[in-house]
Amino acid sequence: MRVAYAFRPFPANYKPSCDATLPAAPTPYYPLRTSSSIPAIQTQQRQLTSLYVNGVPYIVIRLIGEGLHSRVYAAYDPRTNQSVAIKVVKNVDPADSHEHSKMFFKEIRYLTKLQTRNPYVIRVYNHEYDSKTQTGKIVMESGHDFRFMLPLQASPKEKQMTIAHAKFYWSQMVDAVAKLHRNGIVHSDIKPENFIMTPEGQIRVIDLGLSFRMSHTQSSILRPFAGTPEYMPPEVCQIENGHYSRQGRASDIWAL
Incomplete structure (x- = not known):
């Protein structure tokens, strides 16, 4: 049986550099494992149909990550059928609303600045912040x-x-x-x-x-x-x- 691999040979002369373009990945001696091999977080998985970001609907598949103030969902954009990840950040303490929004916009500002300056930074496709619910959403590339x-x-x-x-x-x-x-x-x-x-x-x-x-x-x-x-x-x-x-x-x- 022929197995397709996701990686190509690692160039022997490759040296890390701040100016380097993204290198080609090495070929493993085994197939690259898929997301089905990775343990999914089962806590409070919701059967959400969609999340809206700036009026754009994204179909939610499952919860893949959870932190103190945020959750990350695997989703896809039905307009392009592209897989994405959506980070939802929600403030749990009304007294910290200013700091919460400040931190969210700081992260967006840094990510936006680095989109064209750092090929290793996560790609961002869409984002919004709702001051009424104190909830921020960031649509990013999946991985x-x-x-x-x-x-x-x-x-x-x-x-x-x-x-x-x-x-x-x-x-x-x-x-x-x-x-x-x-x-x-x-x-x-x-x-x-x-x-x-x-x-x-x-x-x-x-x-x-x-x-x-x-x-x-x-x-x-x-x-x-x-x-x-x-x-x-x-x-x-x-x-x-x-x-x-x-x-x-x-x-x-x-x-x-």
């Missing part, structure tokens, strides 16, 4: 949670990821973060689940909700403590003035 895809890329023979695959994914992650920094943006929550893999095997960085701008002349700034402790450098975990910590580009590099 697989990189946290789940990593173990699925292990070679059945070697029981681990090949060097070619490790170089391929690692180079893209480094390029993604380098381009963020080049544009004066620190992600501040780099971790496997904040990357997705497209069906073509390309990596995209997502979730810029905690991101912030920082001058190239600064090495760190004092900000409210936020992020994922498992991926934080020791200095960020040193709280100052109650709930502040020093964060900067080095924090992203440590997380990588």
Whole structure:
């Protein structure tokens, strides 16, 4: 039986570069696993028929991710029959309405700016914010949670990821973060689940909700403590003035 593969050979002379175009993906010694191989979040799955963003209806398939203030749905655009992901962010505390909308528009602003400057940033197709319900929606390209895809890329023979695959994914992650920094943006929550893999095997960085701008002349700034402790450098975990910590580009590099 002939099996079609989604990846092509990894070029031996490829070197990570902030100016590099998206590299071709390496050919695995096994088929690329599909989304059916990835565990879906079963919590409170709703049989939604559609979500409207700026008047455009998107057909919702299932809930694929859930956080403290947001949910992500697998959906598709019936106008183009294109698969998409829709992130729905809702404020749960009316007292924080201003900060909530401010954070949402900041993420949209960063994503919009980076669409033409960083090929590793998630592509955004549509977005809106409803001030009455304090709900934001972002329609993005679809992909697989990189946290789940990593173990699925292990070679059945070697029981681990090949060097070619490790170089391929690692180079893209480094390029993604380098381009963020080049544009004066620190992600501040780099971790496997904040990357997705497209069906073509390309990596995209997502979730810029905690991101912030920082001058190239600064090495760190004092900000409210936020992020994922498992991926934080020791200095960020040193709280100052109650709930502040020093964060900067080095924090992203440590997380990588």
